[in-house]
Amino acid sequence: MNFSFNKLSGEIPIDSPFANVTSQSFLSNDALCGDSRFNIKPCQTKSTKKSRRKRVLIGLYTLLGIVSLLVLAVGYVVLRLRKTKKNASQADVSLVKEHERISYYELEQATEGFNESNLLGNGSFSTVYKGILIDGTVLAAKVFNVQLEGAFKSFDTECEILRNLRHRNLTKVITSCANLDFKALVLEYMPNGTLDKWLYSHNLFMNLLQRVDIMIDVASAMDYLHNGYSTPVVHCDLKPKYGQDGIVSTSCDIYSFGILMMETFTRRRPSDEIFTEELSIQRWVSDSFPGEIHKVVDSNLVQPGDEQIDAKMRCLLSIMELALYCTLVTPDARISMKDALSTLKKIRLQLVNNRD
Known part of the structure; x- marks a missing residue:
C-alpha cells in the first residue's frame, strides 16, 4: 500500500493492515502523525494538549499582570506630576479653563x-x-x-x-x-452689574454699609495685588488717568482708590461737569473737609430725621479722611493699601456697632 503525496492528515494506525507498512508509504503527507518508525511527528495526546493550553494561559495571565502593573505605575507617576505642577502654580488660572480658545x-x-x-x-x-x-x-x-x-x-x-x-x-x-x-x-460675567450702574441708576440704591463693604472688597483685592503676590502687581485701571503721572507704581493705584472712594460716597463722577482744571473731585472734597463734609457726601445716605445720622456722618468723615490720605500729592506720603484696608474694616465695625 502506498499513500504518498495525498495530503493526508491525522494519526497512522499501527494495527493491521498497517503493521508492516514503512515510511515510504506515507511520503509528502506532512499533516500525518504517529509512530516514530514512519519518520513523522508524534501525535499529541489529550494530556499534551491540556499542558500546552495551560502554559499558554499562564503566559497570558503573566503578560496581563505585567501590563496592569505598568499601567498603574504610569498612572501613579502622572498623578504625582499633576499634583506637583498644581501645587507649584497654586491652582494655575489657565486661559483655557472651561472652553477652548474662542474664535x-x-x-x-x-x-x-x-x-x-x-x-x-x-x-x-x-x-x-x-x-x-x-x-x-x-x-x-x-x-x-x-x-x-x-x-x-x-x-x-x-x-x-x-x-x-x-x-x-x-x-x-x-x-x-x-x-x-x-x-x-x-x-x-458678574451678574450684579457695575458700581457705576448701582451708583447712578434711578431705580437702584446702595446704603452706607453696602458701599463700605464694596470698598473693603476692592481694597482686599488691591492689597493682594500689591502685597500678596511674589512680585507687586499694579492694577493701573481703577480710574483711568488718575494718579499715574506717567509712572506706573502701587502708589498710582492707591491714588485711584482714593478717587474711587470719593466717587462712591459723594455719588459724583470725577468727570462731572462741575469739575474743571481748577476744581477736581479731590480738591472739592479737600476744601470741604472736615467742617462742610455734609455738603459733598451723597445726600441719600444721610436723610433728615435719621436717628443714626450722627454716627453715619462720623463714618463718612473717616472715609473721606482716608480718601484724602490716599490722594496726597507726594506718592511716598500716601497710605499703603494694607493700612487702607485695615482702616476700612475698623470703620465698618464702628458702623455695625452703632446700628446695633
Missing part, C-alpha cells in the same frame, strides 16, 4: 457685533462687553483697543499675570481670543 466670529456673535447695548465699561486700553455663547455661557469680553499704543503689550502682560493670580475679588479669566489685529480676554 473672533464666536465672540462677535456673542456680543451682537460688539454692540453698544452690551457695553459694560471702559478702561485705559480696553472696552468690556457682555456676551452670550451658543451654549448659553454668559461672559464679559474685554476687547483691547488696537489703536492705542501699548494695548497689545497690556494684553500679553495681563495673560501672563492672570495665569498665577487667585483671589475671590478678582474676575476669573475663562479663555482668550487673539489674532494679528484683535485681542480680547473672555472673563467671568
Whole structure:
C-alpha cells in the first residue's frame, strides 16, 4: 500500500493492515502523525494538549499582570506630576479653563457685533462687553483697543499675570481670543452689574454699609495685588488717568482708590461737569473737609430725621479722611493699601456697632 503525496492528515494506525507498512508509504503527507518508525511527528495526546493550553494561559495571565502593573505605575507617576505642577502654580488660572480658545466670529456673535447695548465699561486700553455663547455661557469680553499704543503689550502682560493670580475679588479669566489685529480676554460675567450702574441708576440704591463693604472688597483685592503676590502687581485701571503721572507704581493705584472712594460716597463722577482744571473731585472734597463734609457726601445716605445720622456722618468723615490720605500729592506720603484696608474694616465695625 502506498499513500504518498495525498495530503493526508491525522494519526497512522499501527494495527493491521498497517503493521508492516514503512515510511515510504506515507511520503509528502506532512499533516500525518504517529509512530516514530514512519519518520513523522508524534501525535499529541489529550494530556499534551491540556499542558500546552495551560502554559499558554499562564503566559497570558503573566503578560496581563505585567501590563496592569505598568499601567498603574504610569498612572501613579502622572498623578504625582499633576499634583506637583498644581501645587507649584497654586491652582494655575489657565486661559483655557472651561472652553477652548474662542474664535473672533464666536465672540462677535456673542456680543451682537460688539454692540453698544452690551457695553459694560471702559478702561485705559480696553472696552468690556457682555456676551452670550451658543451654549448659553454668559461672559464679559474685554476687547483691547488696537489703536492705542501699548494695548497689545497690556494684553500679553495681563495673560501672563492672570495665569498665577487667585483671589475671590478678582474676575476669573475663562479663555482668550487673539489674532494679528484683535485681542480680547473672555472673563467671568458678574451678574450684579457695575458700581457705576448701582451708583447712578434711578431705580437702584446702595446704603452706607453696602458701599463700605464694596470698598473693603476692592481694597482686599488691591492689597493682594500689591502685597500678596511674589512680585507687586499694579492694577493701573481703577480710574483711568488718575494718579499715574506717567509712572506706573502701587502708589498710582492707591491714588485711584482714593478717587474711587470719593466717587462712591459723594455719588459724583470725577468727570462731572462741575469739575474743571481748577476744581477736581479731590480738591472739592479737600476744601470741604472736615467742617462742610455734609455738603459733598451723597445726600441719600444721610436723610433728615435719621436717628443714626450722627454716627453715619462720623463714618463718612473717616472715609473721606482716608480718601484724602490716599490722594496726597507726594506718592511716598500716601497710605499703603494694607493700612487702607485695615482702616476700612475698623470703620465698618464702628458702623455695625452703632446700628446695633
